[in-house]
Amino acid sequence: MQNRTMSALGWDDIRYFLAVGRGGSVRAAAERLGVNHATVLRRIAQLEQRLGVEIFEKRPTGYRLTTAGEEVLEFAEQMEASSHQLETRVLGRDQSARGLLRVTLPPFLATHLLMPDLTEFARLHPDIEIEILSTGDVANLTNREADVAIRFVVDRKTLPLNLHGMAGPQVAGGVYLSRDLLSRWRSGAEGIVRPIVINDRGVPDWASAGEIRATGAPFRAPDAEAQVAAARQGIGMTRLPCFVGDADRLLARAPGVEPRLNGAIWVLTQGETRKTKRVRLFIDFVSLKLAGYAPLLMGLSASGD
Incomplete structure (x- = not known):
């Protein structure tokens, strides 16, 4: 695969390729990208035509990368990394208290502790669009699946080196x-x-x-x-x-x-994202709330039976 051929491709081409490659099917890619099935098929066909090779082998069980597709994948992931790096740098210069803020946290924390506080933050900052991802899975902050992750961490050494963290109360x-x-x-x-x-x-x-x-x-x-x-x-x-x-x-x-x-609660961010005003506002806000919950989180506030 010639480098100049790959360089002629835009990020929009690559994201369709990556979505199919990672999802293993056109249906999964369509759901991930928020488009219909036919759009994904058309974009992949156009990409193969531009490259002059087949990049996917169509099987009954799904789509599998060909040898040429594996080569494309190497360049595609480099383009993706560059795209995310550019995005986070630009985002880091955004000092307005508006825009989208994605926060991921375990379901128990969302429903049994922090939802009143998340509601209060939303009322204090009506121009910030808040998206709560209530899951125990580790969101990929590097790929901007979330701007802030609140996680139970047993051993801080297990945290990826590219994440910036603030330790909260023990749990x-x-x-x-x-x-x-x-x-x-x-x-x-x-x-x-x-x-x-x-x-x-x-x-x-x-x-x-x-x-x-x-x-x-x-x-x-x-x-x-x-x-x-x-x-x-x-x-x-x-x-x-x-x-x-x-x-x-x-x-x-x-x-x-x-x-x-069982460990401690950590508030995590990645790269330039932590410099945005809305992220800094949220981190300061939620860290203060968590500190106030320390006795409850550590099991020190139970009443006698």
């Missing part, structure tokens, strides 16, 4: 069950107290660490919200962040199990 986890189930256990009522788990196999160690011993087959919840709902219903006991369990009036800590620190 503790405890074992919780419904207050009704705890009352029945204390009164001597018989019954199985199941361990409620998400994706764990077997019975976790915390199930037998305290005065109440979880027995029987685990109750498996598909996600965190279902896990909390199951605990409220008295199915058994489960491990939760203290800021979730202690704030829930229907739940109580399992006796004999002390909260355990």
